[in-house]
Amino acid sequence: MPGWDQVDRLVRDAHRSYATDPEGTVADYIPVLAETDPDLFGLAVIEVDGGIHDAGDATHAFSIQSISKLFVYALVIQEVGHAPVREIVGVNNTGLPFNSLIALELNDGHPMNPMVNAGAIATTALMPGSTTAEQWERVREGLSAFAGRPLSLNGEVYRSEAATNDRNRAIGRLLRSYGRLSVDPDEIVDVYTRQCALDVTAHDLAVMGATLADGGVNPITGRRVVDAEVCRDALAVVAATGLYERSGEWLFEIGLPAKSGVSGGIVAVVPGKGAIGAFSPRLDAAGNSVRSQRAIGYLSRALGLNLFASA
Ligand code: GLN
Secondary structure: OOOHHHHHHHHHHHHHHHOOOOOOEOOOOOHHHHHOOOOOOEEEEEEOOOOEEEEEOOOOOEEOOOHHHHHHHHHHHHHHOHHHHHHHHOOOOOOOOOOOOHHHHHOOOOOOOOOOHHHHHHHHHOOOOOOHHHHHHHHHHHHHHHHOOOOOEOHHHHHHHHOOOHHHHHHHHHHHHOOOOOOOHHHHHHHHHHHHOEEEOHHHHHHHHHHHHOOOEOOOOOOEOOOHHHHHHHHHHHHHHOOHHHHHHHHHHOOOOEEEOOOOEEEEEEOOOEEEEEEOOOEOOOOOEHHHHHHHHHHHHHOOOOOOOOO
């Protein structure tokens, strides 16, 4: 990374460049998300040496949604191990939308991809705990350790999604029908719905991503959250799958592992260097924040972060 001043200037430039970009629409399939102010836009970079750069609405809270999948996946590999998680959940892109049921039907109920709903529900089910309440507590504590502060549930988002998530409950039942869930499907979908409703900020996302960039040590708290091998596994999977069916285009253009969520967040990780957190609720057709993608792309180019570039 260049010096602190230069990174800070570029973060501000990236924010300014897209602050009035009108493209994209706010998600409305979770009723309460439709009420989000579409013009919110936050950007943050955290460096592994602890450097902090926030721009715009970097401390505005929003529900983490699908970005939780990346961090729960890392926590579960830490607990259960590389090989079982690879076998049970899989590591490939389905090439289908995040809430697809077809992908499960085509693969004998095997989720294939831990970064879409079926695979994420199967992953959360692997979290140790003798009850789903205990599993939920471990998810919340683990995500909080990544963020370096206690994360709390957005009750309004949770209730809004829990009242309307028939699709995810169908996915849970389908997993169960294929013998791929050893816990109650409705209960584990409820834990998954809660994990998606944890409130974070763009700044938090950058800290969480920087923990993965830093071999599992949170660069702000200094606390180890997961092992370095777990970060490697999680980043490899998310590079192939993190932006749903746009993952290939994203990696081709930007060259960084990243994960998006329907509330408008994206975290992009630069192994060994740091992470970028972004939030803007206007989404493209696959459900990825438009301004967040563009601002991260700007920083990837300006800071020379593309992992595949040799010069
Ligand atoms: N909670 C959302 C869902 O399960 C998360 C989806 C997303 O962010 N893409 O539908």
